[in-house]
Amino acid sequence: MAEPRAQLPEEVLALIFRHLSLRDRATAAGVCRAWAAAATYSTVWHDTNVSCDSEPEGMLSPYLSSCLDHIHNLRLEFEPSREPSRRAATTLLTALAGRAQGLQGLCLECHGEKPLFDAGSDVLDAVHAVCQAARALRHLDLRRLPFTLNDALVLQVARGCPELCSLFLDNCTLVGSVGPDSVLKLLVACPRVRVLGLHLASLSRATLEALAAPDRAPFALLALRCASPEDARAPALPDEAWAALRHRHPGLAVELELEPALSADTVRRVLQPSVPVTALRLNLSGDTIGPVRFAAHHYAANLRTVEVRAAASAELDAALEELATRCAGLREVHCFCVVRPAVLGAFRSHCPRLRSYTLKLTREPHPWRPTLVA
Template sequence: MNPGPLRPRTRSFSPPSRPFFGSTRAMAEPGEQLPEEVLALIFRHLSLRDRAAAARVCRAWAAAVTCSVVWHDTTISCDCEQEGTLLPYLSACLDHVHNLRLEFEPSKKPSRRAATELLTALAARTPGLRSLLLECRGEKPLFDAGRDILDAVHALCRAACALRHLDLRRLPFTLDDALVLQAARGCPELRSLFLNNCTLVGSVRPDSVLELLEACPRLRALGLHLASLSGTALQVLAAPDRAPFALLALRCACPEDARAPRLPEEAWAAVRRRHPGLAVELELEPALPAESVTRVLQPAVPVAALRLSLSGDTVGPVCFAALHYGATLRALEVRAAASAELDAALELLAARCAGLREVHCFCVAMAIAF
């Protein structure tokens, strides 16, 4: 049976009386579909640019993205934001920032300018800032001492009287006494201060550290270059009325560190008795000569983390740590040439340090030309 020629079949279609995904009002106001506290938990994980975009969606999202929960812990990268847009967007939210991690690249002028302007604005607007961590990315520009950044930090320490944590370890600039003294006088609630940064010159005098300890009785963690620490400071830490002290991070890398006098064993012993939970982190860099290493590594120091990147003997310090830091050492980092002697020293360390949790070895590969 011949069915005849095929003909196209047509079907009329009329749009639905209402949208598939709810009402037009629900589509225009998506913030009404979730509580503000849920939106805030989502928005706190967005970048500044995405937060700005979310704020333009609707009134509900704008209210959620500017609430204090979103801004309490904030990371800002000055390299990721368009020049000139950072401060205008942040102006309404600066009062809500309590813990700030600020990343910038000092060799790039726009990034550096944005970081300086933000720190200056914080100094003028945010007395409630609790924690500040500055992190430099990229390379430090030549012939630059970072004066603009340090001046902004100085102003912030003068204004943020509630500041409790200040971390400057990732700044490549030379830190000076003026900054430390301003932190001591302007931030009496400090709990931690880290000045043990990668600089070629150590300019913080022991007298400034002493004033810091006396002005900030609740300080629990302190990072310094070795030359900035004195026996008198250890005596202050060992005072009977001193609040519990938890961490002392010492970096030995500058010429001033190499010339630093040996700290009294009895002072270290007194600090250990007063603060039995004290952990000391030691970082020894290539600029430290062998005779200085023997002054730094003292049996009475409760070393919990030891980082060795020496140009001379490394086996000796590892053996010393195995013999004297068996009860306290938790982490070891070694940068040295591979050798049987180093292997034996590491085996001794592992056998004697029962609390050792991690060992990182970076062995230099020697290229030999034939």
């Protein structure tokens, strides 16, 4: 049988191997010397996805260990309630901390439920170690971690990652423990940050003013999640501070996610007219009609995505129709209750850029799938 090298150049093999799972890469590396060389090309490992659910055992083989230096962007999936999956994730992160000089992007994604009475200290300690060593880290995405993040982690990112460009801390947790002072210190230490995801309680007027400073690099996206009791108690951010930020960064997009923990008063404090909201997700236990109408009147120029979870009513239908007539730039609208045909007709008629929608006219089994616009 001819050597595989005679069939394909190593550069081509490397492009193929980059799409294989870790187990399949290791298998390919054992075929012959040519395949082993191709499987260790830096291009194979530059962007690496690892699922600890499918490859929990023996993941840190000598083959993988020898390639950690080549990983620039890592997306790591695991299930914290399953001990083998969780152990594999922490083992990989701990090993990466010692070889993280070239790491530029880290995204952690959890599946399933987190264990009860568990603060995730082992996983967060491993992330802390990575951030301590990864001086070139530019992108850190922790929004899919179910654990409570803290000031110590944010301050370590500030000390250890001066090249940081994007940071997502707006994760699904019932407790917000990242204080606004830590976020402010992060912005001072990392002047290149242009994308930031936070809980509302982590944001302050001083942070908005720091982002609006004349010497600040262009700021592109602020994702705000308002879901915890700390968010509900957060002080109001004045509209003039938002207006100054918007003036300093005219291309700024703000994504707002409002959850049931918020009272009507808190919602009114959050929905300031000058906030350049491009995506609005409403999952409120109280009034939803008022926020929809507010968005129609104040966010029409920027609004691109709307998601509403509420009980069906004629008043909500009327508010959605008004939203459709005022927000011609909408590209996605998803309403998780039955609406009348006039609502669907309004969005189809007045929103020419609409790409997908979830607007059901009759009850259907969940999950509801969006309709794509041709």
